Amino acid sequence: MLKGKNAVVTGSTSGIGLAIARAYASKGMNVTINGFGDAAAIEAERAKITADFGVQAAYSGADMSKAAEIAQMIADAEKRFGSVDVLVNNAGIQFVSPVEEFPLEKWDQIIAINLSAAFHAIRAAVPGMKARKWGRIINTASAHALVASPFKSAYVAAKHGIAGLTKTVALETAQFGITVNAICPGYVWTPLVEKQIPETMKARGLTEEQVKKDVLLAAQPTKEFVTVEQVAAFACFLATDEAASITGAILPIDGGWTAE
Numbered sequence: 047m048l049k050g051k052n053a054v055v056t057g058s059t060s061g062i063g064l065a066i067a068r069a070y071a072s073k074g075m076n077v078t079i080n081g082f083g084d085a086a087a088i089e090a091e092r093a094k095i096t097a098d099f100g101v102q103a104a105y106s107g108a109d110m111s112k113a114a115e116i117a118q119m120i121a122d123a124e125k126r127f128g129s130v131d132v133l134v135n136n137a138g139i140q141f142v143s144p145v146e147e148f149p150l151e152k153w154d155q156i157i158a159i160n161l162s163a164a165f166h167a168i169r170a171a172v173p174g175m176k177a178r179k180w181g182r183i184i185n186t187a188s189a190h191a192l193v194a195s196p197f198k199s200a201y202v203a204a205k206h207g208i209a210g211l212t213k214t215v216a217l218e219t220a221q222f223g224i225t226v227n228a229i230c231p232g233y234v235w236t237p238l239v240e241k242q243i244p245e246t247m248k249a250r251g252l253t254e255e256q257v258k259k260d261v262l263l264a265a266q267p268t269k270e271f272v273t274v275e276q277v278a279a280f281a282c283f284l285a286t287d288e289a290a291s292i293t294g295a296i297l298p299i300d301g302g303w304t305a306e
């Protein structure tokens with residue numbers, strides 16, 4: 047059902063995005079991957095997608111904090127593959143600090159990458175989806191789109207913003223065969239989580255083990271990290287025709303975190 051469709055997954059050189067891009071490719075979809083990192087390592091990941099699954103894979107180095115580069119990424123993908131059928135707005139960064147010390151440039155950067163980038167990509171991709179009367183937009187939000195944690199003001203604000211953007215665009219596109227949903231993972235073991243451990247140790251005065259057990263997994267009733275494969279499988283289902291009635295939904299995949 048997904049074979050031959052074309053996807054753009056932002057922030058897919060690592061973590062959740064890479065798992066989603068590979069899962070889509072495994073279903074026969076052509077993918078555009080995006081994100082930062084070592085050029086040779088990114089090229090190796092791109093080539094591995096083609097080799098493993100026999101689909102086409104392209105790389106866009108567009109910076110998700112730059113509106114013009116985001117629009118160009120969508121235009122390039124449409125030109126290369128003929129369409130952008132599935133758009134996954136996944137790129138995201140984190141910064142942990144008390145609000146009164148929160149660096150101004152970190153606030154601006156997080157709002158740009160975690161929120162505004164999704165708007166720019168959606169704005170560029172929706173005309174083609176409307177014309178073809180089919181599209182899937184999946185925004186990687188977070189449990190932090192539904193609940194807050196201290197010291198993450200920019201991230202929580204951006205993720206709550208993504209929830210509002212998701213619902214709004216879902217209403218605007220509902221009669222065009224397009225669905226727009228937000229996936230809300232709890233803690234997934236990826237470089238993003240690993241990197242915030244030293245910052246959280248500093249902000250809360252805790253050891254590494256205390257941060258993992260008492261801060262991260264304390265919120266998650268299963269006491270297990272969510273896996274990137276679980277998030278990717280969910281993103282695959284949302285792209286299918288069976289998921290056509292799921293739209294405007296803010297969907298937790300968080301081991302019960304937001305049930306509390």
Ligand code: NAD
Pocket residue numbers: 056057058059060061062063080081082083108109110111136137138139159160186187188189230231232233234235236237238239
């Ligand atoms: P990650 O650090 O492994 O991956 C982030 C990706 O975004 C990388 O490919 C990186 O290069 C890319 N990126 C960062 N800044 C960019 C920019 N300016 N332009 C283009 N690409 C950029 O992190 P992850 O954990 O896989 O996070 C992916 C998404 O999932 C984020 O939106 C994050 O907020 C969300 N999320 C993660 C968790 C978790 O526990 N890991 C939980 C909930 C939500």
